[in-house]
Amino acid sequence: xxxxxxxxxxxxxxxxxxxxxxxxxxxxxxxxxxxxxxxxxxxxxxxxxxxxxxxxxxxxxxxxxxxxxxxxxxxxxxxxxxxxxxxxxxxxxxxxxxxxxxxxxxxxxxxxxxxxxxxxxxxxxxxxxxxxxxxxxxxxxxxxxxxxxxxxxxxxxxxxxxxxxxxxxxxxxxxxxxxxxxxxxxxxxxxxxxxxxxxxxxxxxxxxxxxxxxxxxxxxxxxxxxxxxxxxxxxxxxxxxxxxxxxxxxxxxxxxxxxxxxxxxxxxxxxxxxxxxxxxxxxxxxxxxxxxxxxxxxxxxxxxxxxxxxxxxxxxxxxxxxxxxxxxxxxxxxxxxxxxxxxxxxxxxxxxxxxxxxxxxxxxxxxxxxxxxxxxxxxxxxxxxxxxxxxxxxxxxxxxxxxxxxxxxxxxxxxxxxxxxxxxxxxxxxxxxxxxxxxxxxxxxxxxxxxxxxxxxxxxxxxxxxxxxxxxxxxxxxxxxxxxxxx
Amino acid sequence: xxxxxxxxxxxxxxxxxxxxxxxxxxxxxxxxxxxxxxxxxxxxxxxxxxxxxxxxxxxxxxxxxxxxxxxxxxxxxxxxxxxxxxxxxxxxxxxxxxxxxxxxxxxxxxxxxxxxxxxxxxxxxxxxxxxxxxxxxxxxxxxxxxxxxxxxxxxxxxxxxxxxxxxxxxxxxxxxxxxxxxxxxxxxxxxxxxxxxxxxxxxxxxxxxxxxxxxxxxxxxxxxxxxxxxxxxxxxxxxxxxxxxxxxxxxxxxxxxxxxxxxxxxxxxxxxxxxxxxxxxxxxxxxxxxxxxxxxxxxxxxxxxxxxxxxxxx
Numbered sequence: 110x111x112x113x114x115x116x117x118x119x120x121x122x123x124x125x126x127x128x129x130x131x132x133x134x135x136x137x138x139x140x141x142x143x144x145x146x147x148x149x150x151x152x153x154x155x156x157x158x159x160x161x162x163x164x165x166x167x168x169x170x171x172x173x174x175x176x177x178x179x180x181x182x183x184x185x186x187x188x189x190x191x192x193x194x195x196x197x198x199x200x201x202x203x204x205x206x207x208x209x210x211x212x213x214x215x216x217x218x219x220x221x222x223x224x225x226x227x228x229x230x231x232x233x234x235x236x237x238x239x240x241x242x243x244x245x246x247x248x249x250x251x252x253x254x255x256x257x258x259x260x261x262x263x264x265x266x267x268x269x270x271x272x273x274x275x276x277x278x279x280x281x282x283x284x285x286x287x288x289x290x291x292x293x294x295x296x297x298x299x300x301x302x303x304x305x306x307x308x309x310x311x312x313x314x315x316x317x318x319x320x321x322x323x324x325x326x327x328x329x330x331x332x333x334x335x336x337x338x339x340x341x342x343x344x345x346x347x348x349x350x351x352x353x354x355x356x357x358x359x360x361x362x363x364x365x366x367x368x369x370x371x372x373x374x375x376x377x378x379x380x381x382x383x384x385x386x387x388x389x390x391x392x393x394x395x396x397x398x399x400x401x402x403x404x405x406x407x408x409x410x411x412x413x414x415x416x417x418x419x420x421x422x423x424x425x426x427x428x429x430x431x432x433x434x435x436x437x438x439x440x441x442x443x444x445x446x447x448x449x450x451x452x453x454x455x456x457x458x459x460x461x462x463x464x465x466x467x468x469x470x471x472x473x474x475x476x477x478x479x480x481x482x483x484x485x486x487x488x489x490x491x492x493x494x495x496x497x498x499x500x501x502x503x504x505x506x507x508x509x510x511x512x513x514x515x516x517x518x519x520x521x522x523x524x525x526x527x528x529x530x531x532x533x534x535x536x537x538x539x540x541x542x543x544x545x546x547x548x549x550x551x552x553x554x555x556x557x558x559x560x561x562x563x564x565x566x567x568x569x570x571x572x573x574x575x576x577x578x579x580x581x582x583x584x585x586x587x588x589x590x591x592x593x594x595x596x
Numbered sequence: 597x598x599x600x601x602x603x604x605x606x607x608x609x610x611x612x613x614x615x616x617x618x619x620x621x622x623x624x625x626x627x628x629x630x631x632x633x634x635x636x637x638x639x640x641x642x643x644x645x646x647x648x649x650x651x652x653x654x655x656x657x658x659x660x661x662x663x664x665x666x667x668x669x670x671x672x673x674x675x676x677x678x679x680x681x682x683x684x685x686x687x688x689x690x691x692x693x694x695x696x697x698x699x700x701x702x703x704x705x706x707x708x709x710x711x712x713x714x715x716x717x718x719x720x721x722x723x724x725x726x727x728x729x730x731x732x733x734x735x736x737x738x739x740x741x742x743x744x745x746x747x748x749x750x751x752x753x754x755x756x757x758x759x760x761x762x763x764x765x766x767x768x769x770x771x772x773x774x775x776x777x778x779x780x781x782x783x784x785x786x787x788x789x790x791x792x793x794x795x796x797x798x799x800x801x802x803x804x805x806x807x808x809x810x811x812x813x814x815x816x817x818x819x820x821x822x823x824x825x826x827x828x829x830x831x832x833x834x835x836x837x838x839x840x841x842x843x844x845x846x847x848x849x850x851x852x853x854x855x856x857x858x859x860x861x862x863x864x865x866x867x868x869x870x871x872x873x874x875x876x877x878x879x880x881x882x883x884x885x886x887x888x889x890x891x892x893x894x895x896x897x898x899x900x901x902x903x904x905x906x907x908x909x910x
Contacts, residue, residue: 415798422805432798440798443791445858454788455800461781468779508799 124173133159135335146312148326156335166191195279197270207255221275238272242301282313356583386571398561399551401590406570407551431509435521441505449489478507519550611867618874642869643762647821649847649865651814659790659857666722668837669729671822675832676737686747700819704812744827752828774862790857
């Protein structure tokens with residue numbers, strides 16, 4: 110492994126980027142040299158995706174500069190410039206057009222393939238690279254991408270990134286490229302990365318499978334809260350030290366209730382795990398956390414639990430579960446309505462006699478929740494969208510808590526909520542749980558997971574670990590979230 | 597001043613102003629001789645648009661893509677079958693009403709089954725079911741023209757206290773719809789589904805139940821309007837519903853209901869229905885051709901959609 114730090118191809122210097130109140134990058138500097146593979150690791154929200162966006166030109170940093178092989182100036186750096194200099198990306202969310210064939214997608218990716226017989230040339234470009242990286246891939250380039258399996262699509266995407274047309278690929282950024290590949294295919298790809306790097310190319314590899322990073326990368330950069338917290342050759346890291354570097358100073362657990370003995374009580378909610386996965390259980394009066402990296406099946410589990418109670422055809426008079434949305438624009442807000450109506454919608458069956466809503470009761474309940482949870486507005490008749498994000502989230506909390514539902518399912522509801530509000534809501538949840546309510550709480554923030562009585566850690570769509578009591582610690586959650594085996 | 601401002605903020609006010617304006621122009625043009633006759637005709641013909649328009653309003657409020665294009669065929673089938681079953685006999689009127697109701701329910705069920713089970717977009721589902729319904733009407737009718745029972749024919753053409761009976765009927769339907777929409781849980785649910793179906797589902801709204809009920813309601817109202825129209829005009833005709841395809845949608849949109857769903861308005865449908873009829877009769881008095889009438893109706897609808905999309909919604 111050679112280090113050519115003196116030969117940088119891409120330099121990000123002092124980049125900061127904020128999205129509203131959230132500071133995604135905090136004066137970060139990052140150098141990529143020719144002929145090296147850098148492993149980029151960090152927990153949710155560490156800023157990895159923002160850094161990738163800046164490197165491929167899609168995101169413009171608020172401050173700081175980005176240079177590619179000597180080209181100075183933030184102003185001029187763009188997707189087109191990045192692409193011209195051979196920067197290629199493979200994203201977690203696949204970016205191929207499902208209705209077009211593999212060949213046609215190659216034509217879109219490579220604008221230089223045009224004119225007579227483009228189809229034959231495009232096919233040659235993508236097929237030769239597929240054959241090179243994944244021998245025996247068995248993919249028919251004339252087939253539409255939508256007909257391919259998820260793993261095959263990922264393979265096409267990877268091959269496309271490394272393929273060359275007008276110019277060779279020089280810097281390839283791979284964001285979770287192996288997430289849908291099986292072990293042997295993933296090994297083929299990692300082997301190709303080494304070959305590519307040996308030939309002078311540069312690779313940024315993001316993966317939650319730490320062994321891939323440790324075996325493939327020359328150098329590892331650990332990010333946390335928008336900054337680089339560790340940076341050094343892979344040989345200097347072990348699995349444990351890597352997990353340790355991603356975490357923060359271990360924070361004490363606030364006011365944890367002693368774990369209760371549940372052996373002879375019946376769970377209020379349970380769900381069988383697939384094959385060897387542990388069973389999901391929740392008991393009355395418990396706050397159960399769903400942890401792990403974002404998008405590993407936690408939201409799907411919550412939605413399944415909610416839909417399991419029925420109510421699509423006929424409203425339940427005695428609702429069993431209420432849902433607090435995290436992605437409020439998609440799952441929560443009813444944007445044309447007032448705050449009042451947004452609070453009362455789930456409660457409506459309780460407020461109705463002979464089909465007519467009793468508006469006086471509705472207002473009284475909404476008013477009491479406005480005071481209890483502190484929604485900052487001068488009138489409940491203001492539209493919901495007049496509120497700040499945090500206050501909209503409080504409305505969604507009130508919507509669920511105002512019901513008699515014994516179970517409340519929460520889908521990472523504190524995203525973008527300020528710390529003061531969070532503290533208020535934590536104590537509210539604890540008080541409600543003490544009165545017998547059950548909360549199932551998916552959160553990507555370790556502070557919130559530490560508020561829970563019991564925690565299930567998810568990875569790749571299933572529960573991989575159950576933690577309780579003093580075991581609920583950042584290092585334990587991180588260790589379970591990141592696979593320690595090579596995939 | 598403030599009360600005037602709140603009045604002008606109401607989404608239905610414009611359709612009433614427009615209707616009143618056209619009414620005045622027509623009266624002035626005819627020298628004031630036809631004021632009573634024009635008003636009565638307007639209320640009678642508007643009644644049909646109001647009844648089908650209210651059904652369409654609830655469907656459109658369910659959100660983007662929701663529209664019932666089977667209204668004309670449903671009207672035709674209900675009118676045809678009910679008249680044949682009643683066989684001009686006053687004793688069979690209840691039977692005819694029952695059959696009308698059942699036809700409406702059956703079509704509503706078919707429409708929502710196509711939408712839900714086969715996952716066909718509502719616009720295609722209701723259009724294709726309307727071909728089947730229309731064919732059923734053709735094969736059932738075979739060109740026969742049966743007179744309506746005399747009691748029904750009289751009821752639909754007579755007036756009480758100078759106001760057409762049909763207008764009273766439309767008023768009753770409108771009041772019930774207004775209560776359901778503004779005061780009832782059903783209206784809240786329809787509006788919630790129309791704003792964000794996924795959020796409504798996660799908030800505990802019985803989304804499938806609400807959508808199914810809405811398509812049923814729309815079909816039943818269309819069937820009722822079909823029966824009334826065939827009794828009013830002395831017999832069913834195979835093309836009798838045709839003009840209500842555009843009209844049912846136009847009165848909803850001009851009446852101030854949001855085209856993209858989530859917000860509905862009952863009073864506006866009255867203003868819009870009267871307005872559309874009066875525009876046609878005004879153009880008739882001027883002697884305009886049918887082509888000009890259609891052109892103008894289309895222009896008005898487009899203008900209203902543009903105006904409505906600029907208005908900030910409260």
